[in-house]
Amino acid sequence: MTTRITELLGIKYPVFQGGMAWIAESTLAAAVSNAGGVGLIAGGSAPIDYLRDQIRRCKELTDKPFGVNIMLMSPNAEDLAQLVIDEKVPVITTGAGNPGKFMEGWNNAGVKVIPVVPSVALAKRMERSGAAAVIAEGTESGGHIGENTTMCLVPQVVDAVSIPVIAAGGIADGRGIAASFMLGAEGVQIGTRFLAAEECQIHPTYKQLVVDAKDTDSIVTGRYTGHPCRNVKTKFSKRLASGEANGSITPDEFEQITLGSLRKAVQDGNLEEGSFLCGAIAGMVKKIQPAGEMIEEMFAEAEKLLNR
Numbered sequence: 001m002t003t004r005i006t007e008l009l010g011i012k013y014p015v016f017q018g019g020m021a022w023i024a025e026s027t028l029a030a031a032v033s034n035a036g037g038v039g040l041i042a043g044g045s046a047p048i049d050y051l052r053d054q055i056r057r058c059k060e061l062t063d064k065p066f067g068v069n070i071m072l073m074s075p076n077a078e079d080l081a082q083l084v085i086d087e088k089v090p091v092i093t094t095g096a097g098n099p100g101k102f103m104e105g106w107n108n109a110g111v112k113v114i115p116v117v118p119s120v121a122l123a124k125r126m127e128r129s130g131a132a133a134v135i136a137e138g139t140e141s142g143g144h145i146g147e148n149t150t151m152c153l154v155p156q157v158v159d160a161v162s163i164p165v166i167a168a169g170g171i172a173d174g175r176g177i178a179a180s181f182m183l184g185a186e187g188v189q190i191g192t193r194f195l196a197a198e199e200c201q202i203h204p205t206y207k208q209l210v211v212d213a214k215d216t217d218s219i220v221t222g223r224y225t226g227h228p229c230r231n232v233k234t235k236f237s238k239r240l241a242s243g244e245a246n247g248s249i250t251p252d253e254f255e256q257i258t259l260g261s262l263r264k265a266v267q268d269g270n271l272e273e274g275s276f277l278c279g280a281i282a283g284m285v286k287k288i289q290p291a292g293e294m295i296e297e298m299f300a301e302a303e304k305l306l307n308r
Contacts, residue, residue: 005187012036018191019069030061035292067091118146140170158184174301205269215283
């Protein structure tokens with residue numbers, strides 16, 4: 001499947017693995033890249049030495065293009081922005097803000113910068129700043145979310161910019177990929193399905209929650225903090241949602257309770273204190289399988305649908 005994204009990055013399939021904090025590390029990223037997509041290592045707020053090691057490990061595991069996701073609200077964003085230049089990372093995706101002040105340095109270093117955008121306005125700004133493409137992410141996605149849906153956002157962004165658009169949010173099979181292409185996208189970013197990849201290093205409890213999820217098993221918490229987040233429904237996430245709704249948990253208390261909760265989910269499988277982030281599409285993730293098998297299966301289905 002040839003698009004401007006495959007040509008821009010020299011990849012076989014126009015698919016990105018989401019840069020999920022505490023989840024997207026070198027093993028998963030390399031597996032996706034080796035399968036013909038673009039694997040991403042999540043920057044998050046992790047120590048720079050750890051991220052340098054992850055980048056170098058990924059280089060040992062694959063000779064294919066891979067990337068790093070930088071959360072711009074992270075306290076170490078400036079250090080990480082320089083690290084990806086020093087380590088000659090070929091692709092950067094960004095989230096949670098405007099990467100404008102870093103764009104010149106990245107572009108001068110030959111890095112392909114592909115920001116995640118929740119709106120047409122930010123997509124236009126990123127094009128003017130020199131972005132190679134943008135990822136239009138709908139509210140169906142897991143983790144931190146905007147308000148616009150993928151179905152509504154993607155075609156509006158496609159119409160507003162001339163650079164390639166990658167669709168994200170609520171995509172987990174070939175039908176979602178084919179639909180994204182019909183909306184004008186030239187690639188997709190997938191997060192939730194890769195949680196069930198054999199190479200994904202999350203706790204088995206987390207992986208099983210995703211595989212067992214039904215269509216109604218995701219919940220959004222934290223809207224009143226300004227940072228809404230989509231999770232798997234657990235007693236913990238339902239308690240947060242209830243406290244938010246009835247006012248028994250203040251925004252400051254919410255932030256305190258959830259501090260470190262993603263790490264507790266990813267590393268410990270802690271159902272009492274962990275935030276198990278996932279997208280609304282989790283109900284379609286039915287089995288654990290190799291990342292490469294997932295990609296081949298999805299794109300075979302997408303090509304069949306598009307050719308039909």
